[in-house]
Amino acid sequence: MVQSLLQSQWAELFDVVAFFRSTLLPILIVALFALALVAVSARIWLPGDMLAPAPIS
Template identity: 60%
Template sequence: MQFIRAYVMPFLVILTFTIALLAVSARIFLPDDMLAPAPGAESVQSATEN
């Protein structure tokens, strides 16, 4: 139990934050049209009606 608390858990925390940092920083390399947030339900509905 001491081994898990001293070595495994800190490694998992650092690994989780590293993956999150890579996922967020990957947005820099996306094309401009993909940087915008996804459209909401209202804009999707109006686009399908036209």
């Protein structure tokens, strides 16, 4: 009885890990890529004087 309960708990844990790896992780990777793409592409809409690097002196 106890062993069966432990096996079912491990099965549930593996189901959670499988769900994370097959569903959540790819969504997080794509969202992170999209965020990086937006951050890099935001320079297009900046005024021209803000595109230049900051002056040193």
